[in-house]
Amino acid sequence: MVGEGDEELARLLNAALSGDDQAYADFLRRAAGLVRRFAQRRITFGGLDPEDIVQETLLAVHLKRHTWRNDSPVGPWLYAIARFKLIDAFRRANRRLEVPVDGDFDAPAPEPEDRASEREIDRALATLPPREQSVVSAISVDGRSIAETAQALDMTEGAVRVALHRGLARIARTFGRM
């Protein structure tokens, strides 16, 4: 994945890192597409949802964007992050699939989860401290701007930015570990 597509990715990411929000959104959309295909090809059983891997990888790409060297191709960096997150998710899924040793066999099967509406990230969002949770969900679920969120929650814009960043970092730490 080092070629013209990669040059375009590198251009977008470089623009993003110097403050171009539009380029950043564009970059993340393309990265999501690549990671989705990567995850779909590797997930061959029902225990994992490729969309969870996509979101977890995007979050890691965002929080660790300073680990990209801007003179190197984006592809190997992006796929290394996706692979790391995929392996981590496989490990967690295996732990969850362990067979109970004793009893429990007659317990009713849990309702199948509604994967489309509740992803790992929404579950992680629900465990945030109240202030971070209201800021992150105002922005991500209700689609509000920083200014609107500040007004609605009676906070300064600076405080909203801090809470947003801390909330995202905390989501990355708890992702899939509930």
Added chain:
Amino acid sequence: MDQEHFIRTLSLDDRRPAPMGQAWALALAAAVLVAAGLFATILGPRPDIATAAETWRFLYKFLVTAVLFLTGLWALLALARPGARARLPLLLLAPALLLASVLVELVVAPAGELGSRLVGNNALLCLTFIPLIGAGPLAAFLLALRHGAPDAPARAGAVAGLVAGGLAATLYASHCTDDSPLFVATWYPLAVLLLAAVGALAGRRLARW
């Protein structure tokens, strides 16, 4: 949360993480200050360092430890970045230099002295103070790794231990009066590998992301 909302949320978080170069500069400065400060306080260089510096055995210790430190540091910088190629075979350079000096020593040293040169007088001191002096640097390097994104956290932590060991051994070598390659090749690696083992265990827990 759908993808467009999620991407918009990420792009609104404009708090920029510090560049890796800055994190490493800070970690290195802290590592050197803490290690050198501790060394100067509890050990200090040997009194006859001026005469010792005229012998190849004394000087060669610094070649080995400095090479370990520098090659390890180069690998460590790469290990903090996902997908970057760390030149791990370079880490064999220090052991190879050490082995070469052992072979020379086996040829030139009087046969009756080999045992006493290997055991030396400071084995316990070496095993105690290299890990002790290296502990602070190891912590600093692990914090820098945590700021990065090592895709093999245990391996990155182990290399962090090697680099911390290289730094600590460089300082300790100026205190120790056992200069024979036989001593250096026996005890220094034990002390450094202890740091590497601690680094691997700590890296797996601390450098997760």
